[in-house]
Amino acid sequence: MxxxxxxxxxxxxxxxxxxAHEFFEVQDDGSMVVLDEQPGDEHRQTVSAAVDxxxxxxxxxxG
Incomplete structure (x- = not known):
């Protein structure tokens, strides 16, 4: 994924x-950083909820 x-x-x-703070972080300037662009399938539910x-x-x- x-x-x-x-x-x-x-x-x-x-x-x-x-x-999902372990995968996304908003910077002081308002930009967002993905901390792990390819999380394992065991995180699918958490990441999917954040995406939604x-x-x-x-x-x-x-994927």
Whole structure:
């Protein structure tokens, strides 16, 4: 599984970080950093919930 970010949509709202802080981090400037772009399948439920929580649909999962 791979986390894909559409940077043109991301507004740094932090819903992903709130749902899965071990995979997403919003920086002071509002940019979002993916801490682990290819998490193991054991994290699928957590990462999927964080992706689904993005209000601007900037996140997706591949694989």
């Amino acid at each position: 791979e986390i894909v970010v559409d940077r043109s949509k991301c507004e740094g709202l932090g819903m992903c970080e709130a749902m 929580a993005c209000p601007v649909l900037a996140l997706a999962l591949k």
